[in-house]
Amino acid sequence: MxxxxxxxxxxxxxxxxxxxxxxxxxxxxxxxxxxxxxxxxxxxxxxxxxxxxxxxxxxxxxxxxxxxxxxxxxxxxxxxxxxxxxxxxxxxxxxxxxxxxxNAEQKCDIAQREIEELREEIDKLKEESEKVLDLYKAIMEEADLRLAETKKESYEFDRDIMKGAVNQSSGKVVAEKIVRYFDDKIRSRDTLIEKLRLKNSTLKVQKKKLHLQLKQKEEMGEVLHEVDFNQLRIENQQYLEKIDERNQDLLRLKQMAGTTIQVLNSYKKKLSTLTLESERLKSEIASRNDLLTRIDAETTVVEAERSLAEKRNKKLRQQLADYRVPEVMEYVSEKADLYELQKKVKSWERKVEIADMALKTHRKTWQQMKISHQMANQYHMMEAH
Structure with missing residues (x-):
């Protein structure tokens, strides 16, 4: 002060x-x-x-x-x-x-006493808070155990009674199975109560033995002193802190594992989707390649027919250019042959035009297929990125 x-x-x-x-x-x-x-x-x-x-x-x-x-x-x-x-x-x-x-000595004395009082109050509060915390932990553990037992019993009841004890003809639960189920549960509870009673009596006997041993040690002067208890309390506190640290590490690792599993599941779903899409695209590409092969074969045949028709047309035109006026009867005969040849030329020209139109259609279809294939490749590349 x-x-x-x-x-x-x-x-x-x-x-x-x-x-x-x-x-x-x-x-x-x-x-x-x-x-x-x-x-x-x-x-x-x-x-x-x-x-x-x-x-x-x-x-x-x-x-x-x-x-x-x-x-x-x-x-x-x-x-x-x-x-x-x-x-x-x-x-x-x-x-x-x-x-x-x-004076200064009296002020120091008062301050020292206040500090001691505060330390005592802090120690009392720590002890009370530890007791309350232990009580809450025990209550939470008991609640967790009861919740686990309740879930287990609910699952067993649903499995054995709600699903396993249903009559197939009437669709109703058989009463005898329900009664048998509850009788078994009551017998198991009685058995558990008997086990706990025996365990309780055994613990009481052990408690009496320990009290007798402690009394004998007190009489012989071998009882632990307060310093030993303080040392044990400190070691216990250190072990509890280490256990809390390990529990925190375990909880952190569990959280990391859960996050990793979620990410892995999402990637698995994405992989399955991409695999199905890849298979679909492979089948589509194979069908398009088959169509392209057929179009190329048809185009080759049409080109050959067109070249042959052009040759014939050129030959006929050359013959027409080299024509000389024959006799009347020969002229009439040649004229008739000319009409026939002209009809044939017109028919071949019509065939060539039809072949050209078919070629243009096939080329247009081929260009559209190439564009769609390029767009599909770009789309998959964007998805991969």
Whole structure:
């Protein structure tokens, strides 16, 4: 606890003090006010601690504190009231304050006792909180066990009764199986109760043996001391902290494993989707290649027919150009042959036009297939990225 000093002024020096305050600047006055406020805060803290000390200790314990200053406990309590009214006769109150002020040793003693009290309160709170925490942990474990048992019994009831005891003809649950099921459950509970009773009696016997052994050790002087128990408590606390750390690591690893499994499942779904899409595209590509092969074969045949028709047409035109006027009857005969040849030429030209149109159609279809194939490849490349 810090030791603060009060500033005492006499009536004869009021004018000198006022002159000194008037000579100070605004910053110096502000600093002086700040120092006074900090000193007041320290005094308020000391007063609050001293009040707590006075409320807690017995009156007989105050004699040792007041003996150093020559004041009684009642005078010490009146000191708090006298310090407030400092405007009255400052020359008299200053001497009383000096006689009633605690010295540094007494302040250290009070602060040490306050620290010890706080430590004791903290230890008590820690013990109570540990007890409450242990109780809550036990309640949670019991609730988890009961929940697991309830889920197991619900699953068994649904498996054995709701699904396994249904009559196939009527679609209703057989009552005898339900009665048998509950009888089995009651017998199993009775067996468990008997086991727990035997275990309880065994633990009681062990408890009595341990009490006898402890009593014998106390008589022989081999009982563990408080230091040993404190050491064991510290080791137990260290082991509990290590167990908590391992549990946190295990929980973190479980969370990481769950996240990894989720990511793996998502990638598996994506892989199956892409596999199906790849198979579909492979079959489509194979069908398009077959169609392209047929179109190429047809195009080759049409080109051969077209070249042959052009050759024939050229030959006929050459013959027509080399034509000489024959006799009348020969002219008539040749004219008839000419008409026939012209009809054949027109038919072949019509066939060539049809072949050209078919070729254009096949080329257009081939271009569309190439464009669609390129777009499909771009789409799959974008999905892969």
């Amino acid at each position: 810090a030791d603060t000093e009060s500033i005492d002024t006499h009536d004869t020096s009021n004018e000198a003090g006022e002159d000194a305050l008037q000579d100070l600047t605004d910053e110096q006055l502000y600093q002086l006010v700040e120092d006074a406020l900090r000193a007041n805060e320290v005094l308020a803290t000391e007063t609050q601690m001293f009040e707590k000390y006075l409320k807690r200790v017995e009156p007989k314990d105050l004699t040792g504190i007041a003996s150093g200053s020559g004041a009684t406990p009642s005078q010490s309590s009146q000191d708090l009231v006298r310090r407030v009214d400092r405007k009255r006769s400052k020359s008299r109150s200053s001497n009383i304050d000096k006689s009633l002020r605690l």
